[in-house]
Amino acid sequence: TFKIGVLGLQGAFREHAKALEATNTEVSIVKRVHELEGLDGLVIPGGESTTMRRLMDKYELFDAIKQFANEKPVFGTCAGLILMAKKIDGQKGPHLALMDINVKRNAFGRQVESFEAELDIKDVADNFVGVFIRAPYITEVGEDVEVLATYDGKIVAARQGHFLTAAFHPELTDDNRFHQYFVEMVKGKVLV
Ligand code: GLN
Numbered sequence: 001t002f003k004i005g006v007l008g009l010q011g012a013f014r015e016h017a018k019a020l021e022a023t024n025t026e027v028s029i030v031k032r033v034h035e036l037e038g039l040d041g042l043v044i045p046g047g048e049s050t051t052m053r054r055l056m057d058k059y060e061l062f063d064a065i066k067q068f069a070n071e072k073p074v075f076g077t078c079a080g081l082i083l084m085a086k087k088i089d090g091q092k093g094p095h096l097a098l099m100d101i102n103v104k105r106n107a108f109g110r111q112v113e114s115f116e117a118e119l120d121i122k123d124v125a126d127n128f129v130g131v132f133i134r135a136p137y138i139t140e141v142g143e144d145v146e147v148l149a150t151y152d153g154k155i156v157a158a159r160q161g162h163f164l165t166a167a168f169h170p171e172l173t174d175d176n177r178f179h180q181y182f183v184e185m186v187k188g189k190v191l192v
Pocket of ligand 1: 045046047049077079080082106134135
């Protein structure tokens with residue numbers, strides 16, 4: 001059987017766990033390094049990327065997650081996307097630097113704190129409601145990155161090999177198709 005972990009340092013991790021459970025997947029919350037053991041995939045939730053990074057360092061999870069990501073699928077949403085990017089607009093260095101993407105934080109403008117938009121997500125769903133909360137977007141992708149969705153001309157979901165990411169919050173709706181897609185990735189059924 002497969003088991004997926006949700007990084008539970010900060011942010012919307014309980015909602016991700018619920019969404020994964022709804023796909024009949026075994027889930028556990030990861031707060032410490034040893035809890036990565038035996039997992040087949042990891043979700044990095046939305047929240048606040050700099051706070052989450054600080055907590056990753058505090059609990060020595062940073063290197064452990066980087067190592068985990070060498071072999072296992074990782075799905076990052078919103079702040080999780082920022083943590084996975086190789087380059088962050090206006091910031092000196094990246095965090096985990098897993099995906100060959102450039103991101104811009106709070107990219108939809110300060111006055112637009114949050115909004116919903118119907119998205120066409122390649123291989124996932126063609127009427128998926130994306131909940132955007134102080135969301136980033138992807139400004140550039142490397143050649144190995146597949147763009148899965150755009151909104152208003154901006155890239156808001158992408159995949160690179162065993163890495164999946166979204167600028168919005170699929171865990172905040174009752175629609176579990178995006179999580180189901182990640183589960184299939186973890187099971188090795190969705191190949192690129
Ligand atoms: N703006 C947040 C950040 O920079 C991300 C927002 C979110 O995860 N909802 O980390």
